[in-house]
Amino acid sequence: MKASQILSALSTALGEKLKNYELRPREVGVRQKWTVEEIWAEVPREAIPKAVATLKSPGPLHISVISSHDAGEAIELLYHLAVGFGTEGGEVMVTLRTKVPKTDPTIPSICGILPGAEITEREKIEFLGVEFPGIPRKDHVFLPDDLPVHPWRRDEPELGKYLHRMVEWEKDNESKES
Amino acid sequence: MGEVFEVPIGPIHPALKEPIRLTFRVRGERIVGVEIRAGFAHRGIEFMGMRQGRNLIQVLYLAERICGICSVSHPIALTQAVERAAGIEVPPRAQYIRVIISELERIHSHLLWAGVAAHELGFDTLLHLTWRVREKVLDILEELTGNRINYAIPIFGGVRRDIAPEQYPKVWEALRYYRGLLEQLLDAFLNDPTVMARTRGVGVLEPKEAEEFCAVGPTARASGLPKDVRQDRPYLAYSDFAVKAITPEDYGLTPIGDVYDKIVVRLLEVGQSLEIIEKALEDMPEGEITSFPKIPALLAHLKKAEGEGLGWHEAPRGELIHYVQLVPGEEAPLVWKVKAPTYSNLLSWRPMFEGQEIADIPIIAACIDPCICCNDRFHIVEGSREKIVAKEELLRLSWEKTRRISGQRGLRDGGKG
Numbered sequence: 001m002k003a004s005q006i007l008s009a010l011s012t013a014l015g016e017k018l019k020n021y022e023l024r025p026r027e028v029g030v031r032q033k034w035t036v037e038e039i040w041a042e043v044p045r046e047a048i049p050k051a052v053a054t055l056k057s058p059g060p061l062h063i064s065v066i067s068s069h070d071a072g073e074a075i076e077l078l079y080h081l082a083v084g085f086g087t088e089g090g091e092v093m094v095t096l097r098t099k100v101p102k103t104d105p106t107i108p109s110i111c112g113i114l115p116g117a118e119i120t121e122r123e124k125i126e127f128l129g130v131e132f133p134g135i136p137r138k139d140h141v142f143l144p145d146d147l148p149v150h151p152w153r154r155d156e157p158e159l160g161k162y163l164h165r166m167v168e169w170e171k172d173n174e175s176k177e178s
Numbered sequence: 179m180g181e182v183f184e185v186p187i188g189p190i191h192p193a194l195k196e197p198i199r200l201t202f203r204v205r206g207e208r209i210v211g212v213e214i215r216a217g218f219a220h221r222g223i224e225f226m227g228m229r230q231g232r233n234l235i236q237v238l239y240l241a242e243r244i245c246g247i248c249s250v251s252h253p254i255a256l257t258q259a260v261e262r263a264a265g266i267e268v269p270p271r272a273q274y275i276r277v278i279i280s281e282l283e284r285i286h287s288h289l290l291w292a293g294v295a296a297h298e299l300g301f302d303t304l305l306h307l308t309w310r311v312r313e314k315v316l317d318i319l320e321e322l323t324g325n326r327i328n329y330a331i332p333i334f335g336g337v338r339r340d341i342a343p344e345q346y347p348k349v350w351e352a353l354r355y356y357r358g359l360l361e362q363l364l365d366a367f368l369n370d371p372t373v374m375a376r377t378r379g380v381g382v383l384e385p386k387e388a389e390e391f392c393a394v395g396p397t398a399r400a401s402g403l404p405k406d407v408r409q410d411r412p413y414l415a416y417s418d419f420a421v422k423a424i425t426p427e428d429y430g431l432t433p434i435g436d437v438y439d440k441i442v443v444r445l446l447e448v449g450q451s452l453e454i455i456e457k458a459l460e461d462m463p464e465g466e467i468t469s470f471p472k473i474p475a476l477l478a479h480l481k482k483a484e485g486e487g488l489g490w491h492e493a494p495r496g497e498l499i500h501y502v503q504l505v506p507g508e509e510a511p512l513v514w515k516v517k518a519p520t521y522s523n524l525l526s527w528r529p530m531f532e533g534q535e536i537a538d539i540p541i542i543a544a545c546i547d548p549c550i551c552c553n554d555r556f557h558i559v560e561g562s563r564e565k566i567v568a569k570e571e572l573l574r575l576s577w578e579k580t581r582r583i584s585g586q587r588g589l590r591d592g593g594k595g
Contacts (some may be wrong), residue, residue, distance in 0.1 A: 028263070029417035030463055031268040036411045038488070062392050062405070064490070065517035067501040080488065080499065080517075082411070086403070089417065091410035093488065116392025119524055120517075142217035151225055163222075 001058050001083050003037035003092045010041065010094075013054040017047045020097075039094045045107040048079065052110045055070055055083050063110075064093075066120045066127055070154040074099040075128050077107065086094060110132035127152040179205050187539065189218040200527070200543065204536060212531045213237060214524055216538075224514050233509035234260060234480045235473065241500075244516065246288065246327050250276075250283050250445045251493035253332040254518070255500040258413060260334050262487025263504045264480055266470070268464040272336035273415040278458050279323065279331050279351075280491065281294070281451040285356065286315045287494035288444040288451075291547045292367065295441060297375050298540040300577035304366055311359055318352045321345060334476060336468025349459060353452055360449050367441050375583045377437035381530040381542035391525040394497020396447065399425050400440040402433030407492040418461070419454045437545045443517065444547075464468075482506055486513075495519035495547050520548050537579040540572060 003023050011018050021041035028034050043051050061093050062085060067078040073172040077097040100107050109132035110117045119141055126140045129150040139145070149156045151163070188199035197218035203211040208423035223244055228238040241252040254276055261268060268276075289312040296304035316326045322341060324328035331337050341349075367373060383393065388401040398405045408416045424446045426433040433439055470476035486503040495517035503513035523546045530542050 028412050028414065030273060030415045032309065032417045032420070034412050034417040037415070060389055061401075062394075062497075064497060064499045065501070065515060065521070067515035069512060069513040075234055078501065080501065085405045085410045086423070088409055088420070093411060093490075095488070105271075114392070115390045116522065116525060119521060129401070134436075139215070140217065141215075142220040144217075151222065 001090070001092065003039055006055065006058065006083055006092055007039055007041075007096065010051060012040075014043065014047055015050060017044055017176055018051075019043070025114050034089050036089065036098065037092050039092060040097065041095070042097045045098045045100050047098065048098055049108050049110055049113060052079070052081070052113050055081055055094060056113060058083060060085055061114060062091075063114055063117045063120065066117070066124060068124055068130070069151060070128065072097065075105055075130055077124065077130070079110075105129055106131040106133060108132070111135050115121065126150070128151065182210060185536070189215070198548070200531075200539075202531065202536070202539070207537075209531050209534050209536070209539075212528055214527060216524065224516055227514045228510055228512070231510065233477060234504075235477065235509065238333065238510065239330070241516070242328055242330065242566065245518065247287050248283070248493045248495070248498070248518070249328045250279050250331060251491050251498050252500070252518075253330075254280055255331045255489040255491040255498050255516075256335050256502070257418060258489030258491070259487045259500040259502045260480070260489070260504070262281030262489065263485040263502055264334070264483035265485070266335045266479070268336055269466045269469060270415065270469045271340070271465045273457050274462050275334075275337045275339075275341060275467065277415050277419075278341070278455050279319070279337075280330060281454045281458075282315055282319050282322075283329075284451045284494045284539045285448050286312055287317065287547075288448050289315070291444060291494075291544075292363070292441065294544055295437075295541065296367075297508060298544050298573070299373065300573075301370075301373070301578040308363070311356075314352050314355055318349055321348055330543075332411055333468060333470075334480065335470040336466070338468070340467045341462075343362065345353055346459060349455070356448065356452055360445070360452075362564070363448075364445055367445060368438075372580060372584045373441075374438060376538075376541065376580055377441065379436050380538050381437045381440075381545050382435050383526050383530050385433070387430070387529045388435065388526060391529075392522050393496075393526040394522045395492070395494070395519050396443045396549075397496065397523045397526055398439055400433065400443045401422055402426070406549075407490055407497050411490065413490060415458075419457055421450070421454065424450055437541055440545045477509070480504070481509055496522060504526055520546070522550070535579070536572075537575040540576045 002026045007021060019042040024038045024040055028036055062082040064080040064082060069076055077098050081094045083092050083094060085091045109121055112134060121132045121135050122141045125138055126143045127150055149159050149162050151159060182203050182205050185202040185204050186199060189197040192354055197216040201213040202209050223240060227240055238253055238256060241256045242249050244252045289308055293305045293308035320326050322329055322345060330508045332337060372449050385401045385403055388398045388403050402423055402425050404423035408421040409423050424443055426439045426442045428446055483504045484506045488501050489500045498516045500513040502511045505512045534542060
């Protein structure tokens with residue numbers, strides 16, 4: 001499937017909710033030139049499951065990862081998906097950008113549509129405090145279970161205190177040190 | 179049917195090195211479920227890259243140290259992401275050199291894995307044979323880069339070292355060496371009845387599961403999914419080599435997605451990498467190896483850059499992807515996200531383990547080639563009674579099973595004596 005077809009499928013399904021979309025082709029190869037296409041688009045958080053389901057229908061759909069950062073008032077999430085592996089040069093990378101406000105950092109889980117998104121969604125819970133209603137498991141993947149801060153937030157007042165203990169983090173240390 | 183017990187394995191090493199905890203629910207010898215807990219080796223590398231005052235070149239060397247085995251894969255993905263964000267071109271010769279180094283890395287990584295797999299099964303002679311022949315590719319990497327691992331070859335805009343004319347014959351000699359060995363390795367691994375008995379139908383990942391859980395690399399390809407980033411969305415000079423995803427079908431087998439198929443795929447990929455390197459050496463373009471020979475100029479360019487980019491690479495274990503966002507006036511990236519192949523393959527462990535025996539844990543854990551590893555000890559908890567079993571114990575169970583199977587088949591001792 002071509003990037004332009006995928007983009008029009010997204011646009012039909014989401015209508016005005018699909019914003020600031022663009023194709024960013026990249027030229028690769030030295031002797032055998034090839035254009036690898038990438039789609040970048042903005043979607044409001046409630047439309048993410050529909051967008052993912054739309055991408056899955058031509059399929060096969062792969063999720064690489066959800067990138068994220070603290071953008072001040074909101075947390076920006078970038079869903080890096082790839083549509084259509086198995087064909088030479090035929091896979092299209094689709095990045096869906098969305099924002100969740102820090103006052104209500106929730107976004108519907110896409111695990112029901114794409115179970116492979118579980119680890120990357122759980123990672124966002126522990127690192128940024130984003131909630132994913134509908135996710136099958138919420139346990140931490142990388143950080144200690146009882147770490148009370150979200151290290152990728154830029155407004156965590158207590159972060160510095162915990163950073164130095166990231167390596168040998170144990171609750172017991174607290175009482176021993178104080 | 180008996181009671182279900184919990185068997186936590188880890189946070190220690192179910193396969194190679196590095197810690198992870200797998201909590202198994204077992205009924206008798208059968209595994210009925212597994213929970214995976216990673217993070218015991220979490221070093222906060224992305225945080226260090228974004229928030230601790232490093233410039234992008236320092237971040238590049240940090241990225242190289244995410245993993246010792248994939249030590250050229252991470253820089254290749256990161257450099258591409260930054261080059262996209264900052265609008266930097268890479269000269270053709272540099273692209274070819276990146277391809278050659280990353281394929282050499284794939285050979286060494288797959289041979290390393292094959293040796294570990296042999297060890298987990300109790301075939302230590304095969305482990306030593308595989309690791310002895312792996313030395314040759316490490317020697318070539320040392321010859322070309324100065325190091326056996328951590329090659330420091332990619333830099334934003336190109337590579338740091340050229341391949342000199344006098345080095346070509348040495349690389350060709352190594353390629354011929356592996357060409358001659360490949361058949362022998364395929365025979366040693368794939369035609370041994372005991373290896374077959376221990377790996378056929380063990381740790382099966384159905385194609386549907388591989389697709390749903392977004393498995394990558396040889397783990398996905400062994401289940402018959404033709405999923406290879408070098409083929410699906412080519413990058414660098416990979417479109418020149420018309421890479422095709424290798425599945426067990428290339429060896430005339432119907433993919434099952436078990437451990438055996440994973441051996442098949444990885445060994446065939448050693449041959450594929452040899453082909454790519456041969457073609458790259460023959461067609462190597464002349465010219466510059468970097469578009470920024472002066473580091474201060476590169477740093478100044480990166481500091482002014484604004485934008486975002488994705489860089490991806492088919493690492494030996496599968497898809498690796500880096501995302502960066504650069505803002506002008508800042509030396510460090512505003513956002514840096516790293517996704518390594520094992521991150522995508524963790525979920526695939528669940529269906530692979532279910533229904534298997536405890537003695538198969540080491541080989542199944544090893545079969546996705548996890549970048550987190552080895553059984554130091556494990557606890558069997560039964561009510562208030564607790565038994566601690568060492569890594570050696572778990573390996574012993576695996577070896578005993580091999581011996582038992584060899585015995586039943588009336589073969590010579592294939593397992594650990």
